[in-house]
Amino acid sequence: MIGLIGKKIGMTQHFDEDGKVTPVTVLKVGPCKVVQRKTVAKDGYDAIQLGFEEIEERKLTKPKLGHFKKYESKPYRHLREFTLEFYRDIDQGEDLDVSMFVENELVKVTGTSKGKGFAGVMKRHNFRGSVASHGSHESFRGTGSIGQSATPARVMKGKKMPGQMGNERVTVSNLRVISIDAEKGIMLIKGAVPGHRNSIVYVSKSL
Numbered sequence: 001m002i003g004l005i006g007k008k009i010g011m012t013q014h015f016d017e018d019g020k021v022t023p024v025t026v027l028k029v030g031p032c033k034v035v036q037r038k039t040v041a042k043d044g045y046d047a048i049q050l051g052f053e054e055i056e057e058r059k060l061t062k063p064k065l066g067h068f069k070k071y072e073s074k075p076y077r078h079l080r081e082f083t084l085e086f087y088r089d090i091d092q093g094e095d096l097d098v099s100m101f102v103e104n105e106l107v108k109v110t111g112t113s114k115g116k117g118f119a120g121v122m123k124r125h126n127f128r129g130s131v132a133s134h135g136s137h138e139s140f141r142g143t144g145s146i147g148q149s150a151t152p153a154r155v156m157k158g159k160k161m162p163g164q165m166g167n168e169r170v171t172v173s174n175l176r177v178i179s180i181d182a183e184k185g186i187m188l189i190k191g192a193v194p195g196h197r198n199s200i201v202y203v204s205k206s207l
Helices: 062-070 121-125
Strands: 003-015 021-029 032-038 047-054 076-083 106-112 117-119 163-165 169-181 186-190 200-205
Touching: 003 047, 003 076, 003 106, 003 186, 021 169, 021 200, 032 076, 076 200, 121 163
Parallel strands: none
Antiparallel strands: 003 021, 003 200, 021 186, 032 047, 047 076, 106 169, 106 200, 117 163, 169 186
């Protein structure tokens, strides 16, 4: 679905006319350049490849620099492809900005969640933990039994275990746009979105 590349600025509060407070995430969205336009006739599907944040040529690898020169585009730090189910009249070289969204619209935001490192089952999977009274000598924060002693005598796939937590691609759907400042390219979205400050996010229209 069509969307834009942006950057997460942080979280704050928004007060409406009645004084109601809404927690919002501030995003700097666009402007994005249409670097490449893909079509059904040539590529088998309709899509646009967007570039975000211009970068010096010396900071790019030769394959990436050759890609931009092929389509006569300035080099960009971030590239992202969005499929086109609608809006097929977009052409290569166009500039897209936050004005393509409207207030009270529902959007979908994709980003990389904060990395938490190696975490146990209580933090990673919200396990309750063992009893901590009446002379218990168990591992209070441990996993507990993870398998069977006889049949099938193995740990089943997908068992919730300790391990790496966070630092993964996360998509949150149906977030409401509270406010848009088209001049500054700022969008306020109700609630939280994945990622740390200054992390890259992809904002697209919800189906």
